[in-house]
Amino acid sequence: MPLERKVLSENDRLAAELRAEFAKQGVRALNLxxxxxxxxxxxxxxxxxxFDPGKRVAVLTGDIQTDADAxxxxxxxxxxxxxxxAGACHLDARMVTKALEGWDLAQLDLLFIENVGxxxxxxxxDLGEAAKIVLLSVPEGxxxxxxxxxxxxKSKLMVLTKIDLLPYVPFRLEEAIANARSVQxxxxxxQVSTTSGEGxxxxxxxxxxx
Amino acid sequence: MHELGIANSILExxxxxxxxxxxxxxxxxxxxxxxxxxxxxxxxxxxxxxxxQGTPFAGLVLDLRxxxxxxxxxxxxxxxxxxxxxxxxxxxxxQGPERERSPGC
Numbered sequence: 001m002p003l004e005r006k007v008l009s010e011n012d013r014l015a016a017e018l019r020a021e022f023a024k025q026g027v028r029a030l031n032l033x034x035x036x037x038x039x040x041x042x043x044x045x046x047x048x049x050x051f052d053p054g055k056r057v058a059v060l061t062g063d064i065q066t067d068a069d070a071x072x073x074x075x076x077x078x079x080x081x082x083x084x085x086a087g088a089c090h091l092d093a094r095m096v097t098k099a100l101e102g103w104d105l106a107q108l109d110l111l112f113i114e115n116v117g118x119x120x121x122x123x124x125x126d127l128g129e130a131a132k133i134v135l136l137s138v139p140e141g142x143x144x145x146x147x148x149x150x151x152x153x154k155s156k157l158m159v160l161t162k163i164d165l166l167p168y169v170p171f172r173l174e175e176a177i178a179n180a181r182s183v184q185x186x187x188x189x190x191q192v193s194t195t196s197g198e199g200x201x202x203x204x205x206x207x208x209x210x
Numbered sequence: 211m212h213e214l215g216i217a218n219s220i221l222e223x224x225x226x227x228x229x230x231x232x233x234x235x236x237x238x239x240x241x242x243x244x245x246x247x248x249x250x251x252x253x254x255x256x257x258x259x260x261x262x263q264g265t266p267f268a269g270l271v272l273d274l275r276x277x278x279x280x281x282x283x284x285x286x287x288x289x290x291x292x293x294x295x296x297x298x299x300x301x302x303x304x305q306g307p308e309r310e311r312s313p314g315c
Contacts, residue, residue, distance in 0.1 A: 005283065007241060007284055088215070090215075
């Protein structure tokens with residue numbers, strides 16, 4: 001007998017509830033995905049540091065273990081919660097729903113969800129976000145969009161991070177961009193360095209776009 | 211990596227269907243996996259076998275088919291309906307114990 005429904009239909013159902021709630025409360029939720037060490041937390045640190053204290057922004061940060069990222073991000077004075085997955089290599093919609101308990105979404109305009117560092121597993125799990133954002137750091141190599149096409153296919157934006165390292169590593173920038181566009185022609189691309197600050201202005205504009 | 215979580219979701223879907231068909235047993239479950247789904251088929255097959263082994267679902271065939279783009283979709287479920295002279299002792303039991311949800315990796 002035919003079934004014709006998604007394997008992760010339960011996750012999708014919860015994600016749809018989250019998406020409806022975000023829409024109702026006017027929250028733009030962004031799901032940041034990359035390999036470990038690509039600079040998700042560093043980018044969020046620079047982002048939070050650039051906001052006025054009155055900015056209605058919050059962060060959920062996912063890791064398999066430790067609350068180190070939450071502690072790094074809490075210094076900027078905005079609400080931050082750690083989701084510790086205890087083994088799971090991705091966040092799912094249920095974890096996000098649970099982590100948001102007690103927060104008044106009406107007080108927020110922007111919610112960053114920093115996924116567990118992994119280019120594969122988070123791809124399949126909708127978190128109700130407005131957009132997935134994939135980070136690719138220069139030292140990782142330009143072939144990553146071809147090796148992990150799923151996440152580049154599903155992301156609205158690719159952020160090339162650590163571009164201050166371009167002179168020192170054999171990274172072919174044009175090829176990285178071409179590779180991402182071969183997987184998804186419409187993907188938007190930004191280049192940033194949290195060390196030099198290059199490209200952060202365009203990034204700030206992008207995340208605050210309505 | 212997350213294929214264990216996916217395998218669990220597939221098995222949960224089978225259990226849900228079986229509750230709608232009392233007495234029937236599941237023989238084969240078809241799943242479409244697209245090349246951009248981020249799911250490794252061999253790993254999914256391995257995980258599915260691992261979680262069904264030693265349970266009433268041992269022997270339930272997972273039929274992985276090529277899907278489109280990022281498709282990750284249940285396609286069909288083959289059931290064996292109970293008959294009068296066969297108490298389906300060979301087939302996969304519908305009354306399997308509820309499985310604990312495993313962590314996703």
